[in-house]
Amino acid sequence: MISTKGRYALRVMLDLAQNHSGQYIPLKDVAERQEISKKYLEIIVKEMVTGGLIVGASGKGGGYKLVRDPEKYTAGEILELMEGSLSPVACLADKNYKCTRKKICATLPMWKEFDGIVHDYFYSKKLTDLL
Amino acid sequence: MISTKGRYALRVMLDLAQNHSGQYIPLKDVAERQEISKKYLEIIVKEMVTGGLIVGASGKGGGYKLVRDPEKYTAGEILELMEGSLSPVACLADKNYKCTRKKICATLPMWKEFDGIVHDYFYSKKLTDLL
DNA sequence: TGCATTACCTACTCGATTAGTATGTTTATG
């Protein structure tokens, strides 16, 4: 299940893409258009900045903007940044997860196959595919 | 993310399928083979019984067994019973979810398409595919 | 230089969910 963080992040990215003129877009505007609490969005965009998806500028005329062209983003990288992982089970999501049954687990191959399908789907979905 | 409930339920089903002789299998045996707390499994199999996946019998010689042949079960129905829904977002998981932005939501089509892929994958995966 | 605007930072809250544990009671069999 994708949380609001991932879903809102996608919508912020789409909003910035639609208003992509080289200008910084104030979060206030994005929040109003998207009908999302600005305070909560602050937390989300902060992670997007540190994750390198967007840049922010303080002061008047400031705001946020994309660092690449919209078609250079995938839904996968945005969701993975916000959700931590797109994997369906803990043993695949966490690289350091150790499970003594790994060798004999009958369900692991299914989770791995599904994990691949999920990854392929979201990483082949470009931001511009959603506009 | 699939919780232990769904994952353990799958493993219980596989265990019952492997020991599918018409006899009832005590939960104690399943728990030991699968290395899962029997107490916790009690909660899980209870839902599986009320969900119609398996039947239980009390008393000596009792336990649990499948109600169908193993190839008649899909991973999808097992996971959906335990997880409530396989949908990636709340607005698709909950039938009564109402969202004022449904008509204009740019991300909804993607979630719907992905939801279909997930559903197709797990419902075409038979229990016997995992043995 | 000061004011408005904007991002950025720290902390807190409240409810739900996850992953169990503990302690029984009922039901069947030999």
Added chain:
DNA sequence: CATAAACATACTAATCGAGTAGGTAATGCA
């Protein structure tokens, strides 16, 4: 009637989700 099993009820401890509150720092403009 003892034993083995399912079935029932209640509790807990930790984490996570989805925010809110209140403040500080940077920047442009008059």
